[in-house]
Every structure is written in structure tokens, then in C-alpha cells.
Amino acid sequence: MNISSSYFSGRLTLFLSGELDHHEARGLLGSIDDLIEEFMPRECVLELSGLSFMDSSGIAVIVRSAEKMRLLRGRLSIENPSAQVMRVLEAAGIERLVPVTSGNMGGLL
Amino acid sequence: MKEQNYIKLEFLSRSANEAFARAAAAAFASQLDPNMEELGDIRTAVSEAVTNAIVHAYPDSIGRISMRLRILEGQLLEISIRDWGRGIENVEQAMKPLYTTGGQERSGMGFTIMSSFMDKLRVRSAPGKGTTVVMQRAICPRVGSR
Numbered sequence: 001m002n003i004s005s006s007y008f009s010g011r012l013t014l015f016l017s018g019e020l021d022h023h024e025a026r027g028l029l030g031s032i033d034d035l036i037e038e039f040m041p042r043e044c045v046l047e048l049s050g051l052s053f054m055d056s057s058g059i060a061v062i063v064r065s066a067e068k069m070r071l072l073r074g075r076l077s078i079e080n081p082s083a084q085v086m087r088v089l090e091a092a093g094i095e096r097l098v099p100v101t102s103g104n105m106g107g108l109l
Numbered sequence: 110m111k112e113q114n115y116i117k118l119e120f121l122s123r124s125a126n127e128a129f130a131r132a133a134a135a136a137f138a139s140q141l142d143p144n145m146e147e148l149g150d151i152r153t154a155v156s157e158a159v160t161n162a163i164v165h166a167y168p169d170s171i172g173r174i175s176m177r178l179r180i181l182e183g184q185l186l187e188i189s190i191r192d193w194g195r196g197i198e199n200v201e202q203a204m205k206p207l208y209t210t211g212g213q214e215r216s217g218m219g220f221t222i223m224s225s226f227m228d229k230l231r232v233r234s235a236p237g238k239g240t241t242v243v244m245q246r247a248i249c250p251r252v253g254s255r
Contacts, residue, residue, distance in 0.1 A: 022160040023124035025214040055156040060216035084149035091225045092218045
């Protein structure tokens with residue numbers, strides 16, 4: 001899986017692509033931690049339109065990243081999950097913890 | 110129930126095999142002509158069960174995992190994931206949402222996702238002997254298909 005980032009006025013957007021499972025989770029968590037520490041954003045957005053698969057390992061990554069942003073007095077949100085990713089987010093009840101929005105293609109288009 | 114087709118695969122408990130297992134399961138299931146949501150649910154449930162075996166059955170070693178998929182009468186897909194690892198002392202507790210003995214990268218949602226994405230989920234385990242997870246999902250016949 002791949003991660004790329006863009007930063008603009010306090011908002012760090014992380015574009016995840018590929019498949020996010022247990023095999024990829026630990027490395028991804030490290031990359032997200034490093035990027036948050038580098039930019040110290042007020043808001044961190046996980047842009048998931050390029051993510052073709054995610055299982056509960058992705059839930060752990062989201063929960064840990066949300067905790068990290070809370071410690072920095074910032075917030076985490078999720079944008080544009082695919083249908084498969086959305087079903088996993090819903091089954092885990094992640095929307096109680098992290099706002100999820102769809103249809104905003106941001107800087108992608 | 111009558112078995113119409115099956116495959117059986119065996120692989121090592123290396124995390125690189127998680128992607129292989131769910132891709133193989135999806136490829137076998139595709140003969141039932143599932144829709145995108147059904148296929149996604151199958152891939153996700155297989156990924157969860159295989160990851161559990163890798164993380165929990167063999168925490169400090171590499172062992173065998175076997176995956177059997179069967180097509181039963183009535184467009185029913187049955188997935189069995191078996192390991193010969195540590196086993197689960199208390200299956201009921203292990204299946205509770207958010208319960209995990211895994212590390213930072215585990216969420217404790219694996220069984221919750223398996224049970225909500227599959228029609229049936231059965232877990233058999235004995236400490237020191239291993240664990241078998243059996244899941245079933247009926248695939249809806251599509252209008253106008255074969």
C-alpha cells in the first residue's frame with residue numbers, strides 16, 4: 001500500500017491507496033505518526049478513495065491516529081471510503097469516534 | 110448438505126499470505142456470481158480469520174494454516190480456516206467486540222466483522238490444539254443470470 005500527503009493551512013491530508021490489512025498496518029501506523037509529528041496539523045484527513053480493501057486492522061490504524069490527533073488537540077476525519085471500506089467502518093461503529101464524509105473529491109479531480 | 114465443489118489450501122502463517130488467502134477465496138467464490146458487496150464481505154471475513162490465526166495461533170512461531178472453501182446446495186459458500194496453534198481458552202470472551210490480546214495494530218473487531226458479514230459463524234478451539242473457524246454465507250442468485 002502507498003501513502004502520500006499534502007499540507008495546507010493546518011490541514012494535513014493523507015491519501016492512502018492499495019490494500020490495508022494486518023500485514024501493512026504496522027508500517028502505515030509508523031508513517032502516519034511520522035507525518036503528523038512533522039506537520040503538527042490541527043486537522044488530519046485520511047483520504048481513502050484509493051483504498052481498494054480494508055479490514056479491522058484499518059480500524060486499529062484509524063483509532064490510534066485519532067488518539068494521536070486528540071493528544072495534539074487536533075482532530076481526525078475520514079473522506080471518500082469505498083463501499084467495502086464503508087461496510088467495515090460501519091460494522092466497527094467508527095462514525096461515533098471519527099467523522100466520515102463521502103463525495104468530496106478534494107484536490108483529486 | 111450436498112457439496113458441489115471445494116478447494117483446500119495450506120499456507121504458512123506469514124502475514125504476506127493474508128492478501129493471498131482473501132484473493133484465492135474471492136476467486137473461488139466468483140463461480141457463484143456474487144455481487145460486489147458479497148465479494149467484499151467474503152474477502153473481509155477471510156482476511157479477519159486468517160489474520161487471527163497468524164497473530165494469535167502462532168504468536169512466536171510460524172505454523173500451518175489451512176483454508177477450505179465449499180459450495181453447498183442453495184448457493185451457499187462455506188469457509189473454514191483451521192490452525193494447529195495455541196488455541197483459545199475462552200472463545201466467548203475472544204468474540205466480544207473490542208476484546209484483544211493483540212498489539213497496537215489490532216482493534217478487537219475481527220470476530221464482530223466476521224459475524225456481521227457472514228450468515229453463520231462457528232468457532233471451535235482447544236488450548237494447545239488449535240482453532241477452526243467455520244463461516245457460511247448464502248450468495249443471492251442474480252436476476253437474469255444462468
